[in-house]
Amino acid sequence: xxxxxxxxxxxxxxxxxxxxxxxxxxxxxxxxxxxxxxxxxxxxxxxxxxxxxxxxxxxxxxxxxxxxxxxxxxxxxxxxxxxxxxxxxxxxxxxxxxxxxxxxxxxxxxxxxxxxxxxxxxxxxxxxxxxxxxxxxxxxxxxxxxxxxxxxxxxxxxxxxxxxxxxxxxxxxxxxxxxxxxxxxxxxxxxxxxxxxxxxxxxxxxxxxxxxxxxxxxxxxxxxxxxxxxxxxxxxxxxxxxxxxxxxxxxxxxxxxxxxxxxx
Numbered sequence: 001x002x003x004x005x006x007x008x009x010x011x012x013x014x015x016x017x018x019x020x021x022x023x024x025x026x027x028x029x030x031x032x033x034x035x036x037x038x039x040x041x042x043x044x045x046x047x048x049x050x051x052x053x054x055x056x057x058x059x060x061x062x063x064x065x066x067x068x069x070x071x072x073x074x075x076x077x078x079x080x081x082x083x084x085x086x087x088x089x090x091x092x093x094x095x096x097x098x099x100x101x102x103x104x105x106x107x108x109x110x111x112x113x114x115x116x117x118x119x120x121x122x123x124x125x126x127x128x129x130x131x132x133x134x135x136x137x138x139x140x141x142x143x144x145x146x147x148x149x150x151x152x153x154x155x156x157x158x159x160x161x162x163x164x165x166x167x168x169x170x171x172x173x174x175x176x177x178x179x180x181x182x183x184x185x186x187x188x189x190x191x192x193x194x195x196x197x198x199x200x201x202x203x204x205x206x207x208x209x210x211x212x213x214x215x216x217x218x219x220x221x222x223x224x225x226x227x228x229x230x231x232x233x234x235x236x237x238x239x240x241x242x243x244x245x246x247x248x249x250x251x252x253x254x255x256x257x258x259x260x261x262x263x264x
Contacts, residue, residue, distance in 0.1 A: 011040040012062075013047075018055035018207045019200075020048055027063025032072040033117050038095050041121070045098045055207035057102060058199060059125060060109035061118075064192060067110040067134070068118030076144065076250045085241020086234060089149035092120065097151065099124030100222055103215045105206050109199045110134045111192060115174065120148075123155050126218060127206075128185060129199050131192045135174040136185065142172035145249035145259065147240040150233035158225055159185050 012023040022044050024031040033041075048057050061067040079085060099106055099121060108114075108125035114136050122128055122136070138156075140146050148156070156165050160175075160183045168175060180186040190198045206214070240246060244264045252259035 010034065010037050011044075013040075013044055015054070018053060019058060019203045020044070020054050020056070021058040021060065023060055023062050024068050025062040027061075027065065029072065030066035030069035030113060031061040031063070031118070032069050033121075034072050035075065038091075038117075042095055042098050045102050049103050052211075055104055055211060056203040057104055057106045058109060058203055059099075059106065059121065060199075061111060064111050066112040066118070067108065067114040068121055069113040070116030070118055073144065073250065073253050077254060079241065079246075079250070082238035082242030085146065085246070086237050088241075089152075089237050092117070093149050093151045096120045096124045096155070100155075103218070104211070105214055105218065107199060107203055107206075109195060110186070111195065113174075115139065119156075120152055123152075123159055123185075127187050127202065128180075129188045129190055129195060129202065130177045130180065130186045131195055132177050132189055133192070134177040134180070134186070134189075136180050137168050137172075137174040139172035139174065141169060143249060143253060143259075145240070145243070145245040145261065147237060149237065150230045153233075154230060155225075159183075 010026045012025045014021050022041065024037065026032060048054050105127065106125040108122045108128045110122060110128060110130040112133060114122045114134060116138050119136050119138050138148065164183060177186060177189050181189055245261050248261070249259045
């Protein structure tokens with residue numbers, strides 16, 4: 001598979017035998033995701049599924065400081081109301097849901113921050129290997145004053161439990177690598193200088209196993225998780241993204257000042 005990223009090279013896709021590696025390559029912005037980067041991620045999932053000779057997809061961030069530190073906040077300045085927020089969350093569900101639906105095992109190699117959109121991307125992977133400095137969470141109550149989609153709330157709740165999820169969102173703190181390991185979100189912690197070798201070793205081991213067994217197991221668990229109907233949540237998303245507090249959160253972030261919340 002050749003790298004077909006845009007001229008900016010913010011996403012790099014390479015192949016070595018049966019293993020495809022996608023690198024979020026915007027280290028100067030802690031790999032914060034633009035819409036184009038999200039689209040390239042989606043397209044790569046499609047390409048991996050279309051090629052039976054590909055057995056494993058690895059996701060990683062460039063620079064060693066972040067896996068993905070969320071969505072590029074400057075893009076939110078163009079939001080005009082609730083409908084923009086609804087569209088963003090629906091499209092976000094499609095993107096992270098697409099990772100979960102990849103027919104081949106997906107490994108997230110996490111160094112540094114996996115926050116917001118990065119937390120969601122990591123949650124779509126099947127195996128998560130992290131360095132000791134990795135941090136996880138969605139500090140939206142402190143930053144933008146936005147919310148997650150019902151599907152993302154459900155996915156995070158499945159992975160770390162409702163009590164821990166509420167505590168993370170309410171306090172806007174980040175989960176340490178050790179806490180994420182104890183919660184079962186992270187499967188292994190590896191030193192930064194060893195993580196490339198360890199992930200390669202793990203990918204090669206998985207790639208040697210029966211592909212139909214791996215796909216059926218992934219798909220069966222996904223169907224079990226998604227078999228329960230999700231309650232309607234558009235009203236919650238609309239109320240959040242249509243609020244004055246969300247607009248203030250975006251302005252404050254861009255202006256690099258603390259937001260002044262009003263609850264309106």
